[in-house]
Amino acid sequence: MYPARFHYEAPSTVDEVLQLLAMYQGEAKVMSGGMSLIPLMKLRFASPSCVIDVNNIAGLDYMDESGGRLRIGALVRNRTLVRSEVLRARYPLMSSLAPQVADPLVRARGTLVGSLCHADPQGDWGAAMLAMGGEVVARSTAGERTIPVRDLLLGPFQTSLRPDEFAVEARVPGPSGEPFGMYYKLERKVGDFATVGVAVFLDRNGGSITKAGIALTGVGSTNIKCVDAEQALLSGGLTDAGIDAAARLAAEAAKPQTDQRGSAEYKRHLVRTFVVRALQTATGREPIDIRQRRFERVASLV
Amino acid sequence: MEVRQISVTINDETRLVEVEPRMLCVHMIREVVGLTGTHLGCDTTSCGACTVLLDGVPVKSCTLLAVQTDGHELTTVEGLGWPSELHPVQEGFKEEHGLQCGFCTPGMMLTVTALLEDNPDPTEDEIRWAISGNLCRCTGYQNIVKAVQWAAKKMAAERTSVSA
Numbered sequence: 059m060y061p062a063r064f065h066y067e068a069p070s071t072v073d074e075v076l077q078l079l080a081m082y083q084g085e086a087k088v089m090s091g092g093m094s095l096i097p098l099m100k101l102r103f104a105s106p107s108c109v110i111d112v113n114n115i116a117g118l119d120y121m122d123e124s125g126g127r128l129r130i131g132a133l134v135r136n137r138t139l140v141r142s143e144v145l146r147a148r149y150p151l152m153s154s155l156a157p158q159v160a161d162p163l164v165r166a167r168g169t170l171v172g173s174l175c176h177a178d179p180q181g182d183w184g185a186a187m188l189a190m191g192g193e194v195v196a197r198s199t200a201g202e203r204t205i206p207v208r209d210l211l212l213g214p215f216q217t218s219l220r221p222d223e224f225a226v227e228a229r230v231p232g233p234s235g236e237p238f239g240m241y242y243k244l245e246r247k248v249g250d251f252a253t254v255g256v257a258v259f260l261d262r263n264g265g266s267i268t269k270a271g272i273a274l275t276g277v278g279s280t281n282i283k284c285v286d287a288e289q290a291l292l293s294g295g296l297t298d299a300g301i302d303a304a305a306r307l308a309a310e311a312a313k314p315q316t317d318q319r320g321s322a323e324y325k326r327h328l329v330r331t332f333v334v335r336a337l338q339t340a341t342g343r344e345p346i347d348i349r350q351r352r353f354e355r356v357a358s359l360v
Numbered sequence: 361m362e363v364r365q366i367s368v369t370i371n372d373e374t375r376l377v378e379v380e381p382r383m384l385c386v387h388m389i390r391e392v393v394g395l396t397g398t399h400l401g402c403d404t405t406s407c408g409a410c411t412v413l414l415d416g417v418p419v420k421s422c423t424l425l426a427v428q429t430d431g432h433e434l435t436t437v438e439g440l441g442w443p444s445e446l447h448p449v450q451e452g453f454k455e456e457h458g459l460q461c462g463f464c465t466p467g468m469m470l471t472v473t474a475l476l477e478d479n480p481d482p483t484e485d486e487i488r489w490a491i492s493g494n495l496c497r498c499t500g501y502q503n504i505v506k507a508v509q510w511a512a513k514k515m516a517a518e519r520t521s522v523s524a
């Protein structure tokens with residue numbers, strides 16, 4: 059399958075990207091990993107006049123933790139995130155999620171920022187960003203703005219990025235206390251999109267929860283942030299009642315549809331089950347389950 | 361029609377190739393350069409039959425534009441070895457019957473070669489994890505795992521004999 063014809067640009071600076079985007083007025087697409095854009099173009103679901111390949115821009119593959127936040131450049135690939143010591147030490151939700159994105163070959167190219175901009179309702183990173191309160195930094199010839207991922211993801215493949223904007227960076231707040239995070243993903247086979255994905259994030263100080271984040275993948279028109287479930291955790295804590303309420307409210311927040319991956323009822327049930335499992339692991343009373351442990355065992359290699 | 365001239369090093373040989381921007385890397389390798397060891401399977405980023413090494417990292421060449429390889433290095437199965445001089449990974453697949461129809465094999469071997477570069481002594485879990493982006497419908501993977509273990513052992517022995 060060949061994409062439709064397009065003009066190809068591979069600039070070496072961010073400024074050139076911004077000028078091209080301004081010039082093409084919505085007819086150009088930025089390509090980083092290309093793991094979603096190229097398949098879409100092959101299927102002719104997308105046929106931009108111009109593809110702006112940003113892979114030749116030096117210095118966009120940075121990860122920098124300073125000033126209480128982690129900055130992730132637009133060219134940081136999933137493969138790098140899987141292997142990142144910083145994530146393993148301080149961003150457990152991201153380090154749990156990274157090895158579950160697609161497969162090793164796709165992770166070698168695909169990027170976190172690209173995934174967010176693609177806004178696939180089954181994209182995994184959106185859930186982590188919603189749970190942790192992540193942001194995206196967007197630049198255009200008119201200037202720069204920071205968009206909370208909550209406001210970025212509008213619907214299936216729709217974001218609040220303007221056509222002339224280039225998302226150069228994602229940001230996540232650093233933990234202030236003892237962080238906990240886990241991403242549960244059910245997939246039919248390795249590399250499949252999520253049947254259901256559940257991201258759970260906690261920041262704790264002493265015994266109390268200072269931040270709680272729960273967000274979902276694959277059960278709505280975009281990733282869903284479960285605000286009520288988060289509130290239930292903040293007020294109820296990791297008690298049996300608190301966990302039960304959070305799981306129930308997260309399942310209620312899901313808007314699953316019946317499809318080839320399962321019935322709506324099944325998916326809603328999975329949300330509830332995964333929230334319970336993650337939170338029970340957070341209490342330390344339940345051991346981490348065998349499938350998650352396998353990710354930990356092999357994650358350093360892929 | 362927009363045509364770009366790119367310079368790409370394939371199996372240590374640098375070539376000037378003319379490609380349309382929409383040409384996929386796998387088509388350049390097979391149809392322009394004529395190296396047909398790289399297979400095109402699903403054409404949808406799922407199966408990994410088209411795996412090649414891009415600067416040493418395994419990627420799916422059906423989901424990469426040929427023009428993106430300008431200034432980069434590709435390794436295809438032809439760059440691994442030849443019948444008279446097989447790469448240990450190729451020998452392993454032969455010795456342990458790591459293939460049946462052979463369609464996934466070139467991609468599988470390139471993924472495995474990169475794995476063994478990174479991790480010369482992988483566990484079975486690590487092997488299965490590393491090849492999880494390459495589908496095989498014949499072997500049930502069992503003999504592929506054995507082939508990788510065979511190759512790891514052979515390469516370890518070669519390293520020892522070189523250093524001795």
